[in-house]
Amino acid sequence: MPVPAHIRFIINPTSGTRSRVNVAERIEQLLDKDKYKHEIVFTEYAGHAPKLAKEAADAGYDVVVAVGGDGTVNEVARGLLHSETALGILPKGSGNGLARHLKIPMSLDAAIKTLNTGHVATIDTGSINNHAFFTAAGIGFDAYISSVFAGNKKRGLQTYVELVMKEVMSYKHMPVKATINKKTFETDCYVMAFANAAQYGNNAYIAPLADIEDGLLDVCLVRKLDLVKALNLSYCMLTKQLASPDSAEYFKTTHVKVSTQSPIMYHADGEFLGEESEFEVQMNPLSLKVVVPAGVN
Template identity: 35%
Template sequence: MKIRFIINPFAGNGKQRNIDSLIKKYIKHPYDILYTKKSGEATILSKQAVQEGIGIVIAVGGDGTVNECAKALIDNNTALGVIPCGSGNGFAYHLGMHKNISRSIQQLNTCQIRTIDSGTVNNIPFVNVSGIGFDAHIASLFAKKDKRGFINYLKLILKELKYKSKTYTIKYEGGSRTVKAYLIAFANASQYGNNAMISPLANTEDGLIDFVIMKEFPKWKIPLILFNIIKGRIHLSNHIDIIQARELTIHSKEELIHLDGEPHCYNSPLNIKIKEQSLNIFMPDEKK
């Protein structure tokens, strides 16, 4: 089965430099390599891979690159794999890919294809974690930064902790309510990246999206909230509500959201849906 590596040379802090030599050294499958030159090109290249009957597309970049590739691969036979080279790499780490680039490339020789869910926001696909509120605010600011990487992302978060909660009205099967929330995350997978888990129990094969509502909380609790996210215990917090649903609608004055870490603006309402068993994933066999 042939693999096509689609490499975003601008992602993260440059871990993908000279990656072609590592691919040549370790990969046992037939393969070729293409590089993106601009935003959105990974989707075009992935569509071409589908048309050519390529078995597996490997996104070499961050969650934004993964999202671009996935858009073309959802509801197609071509599988998606990931080499984590972005600032966060939440989807890759959720799947069980290794943080070390050489080791993650070697993992590809024993990966298996599984079929997972994806999600949509107003019919636009996402595969990992999307949301509205503080995380979208950070995604928008980070997209304007010249310097990438986790450290710069963390500095931005700490700088913006003065962000104020917003009011949202949510409707879903079984209920509706108005909440004042710091953020509402739409979690198909478990984490933003770097093991910052916003929904530690999220399952990409359960036919449900975890809607994580981070309710208003005293500012002095910020260190505890961040600690619980990093330790994978945020779902146990009294300031967190998680609604598992196939579909949910959000009414709000906020227009800014993020899809897999990339900022977008949409008019209210937002309609978020699960798309069950829609994406073939090339992933480590030990990750269930």
């Protein structure tokens, strides 16, 4: 009989909307014990998950599973970068961007069963000012919304949409200097998104053509925004289409530099990181192993 693989579940007890489902209990009931020797640990503070993940990777665990939302997935994945330990995901947040891109089921039971039947693939990752991201990072409006959302007591998609609708027309673009594909240009910037995966989460596609295994970042630049452009961009994000050229511009690259005259907000995987006036964004090809459903490359 094959030796069971070692798997650690890292649960963020505060992640996502309130649920009566006992996640640890469902893991105990549904995980294939012939395939895995498992343990369950809980995060105790912000920034705990990367330590727990790296500890497991250093100890030779085969899989470490992030149980939570995009923030928890980002933290666990950061602890596994460039290791032989694969990331698993049990989605428990409001966006679940990486899980959706990888076609991991949103149902807890189905996601656990994916660990039993799935396989390991290797994906690209990105970094913005040396902070790793796995779906998308950005400067401008999306980072501003991340900062407001982080301070809001209410969570979930409805709260996020309400914040966007409230702030979208009042937020002002900013002049920036950008270097993409070795070409430097000055432009206005309402938002500049750096996408590794196709979507932010909740099936809102900021870069519909993004391929998480092609070694390239998909950059979406919105220079200025008026009502017509906002409606076009929103419709295209929800229907997985490229926005019209007068609404957004798209680039494929491995490296981006951006500078601003005054500090601008930025985020990674929806986590607000602060304000800077210099940014370096780069792709790290095939740097993270992940467990994906059978049939997904």
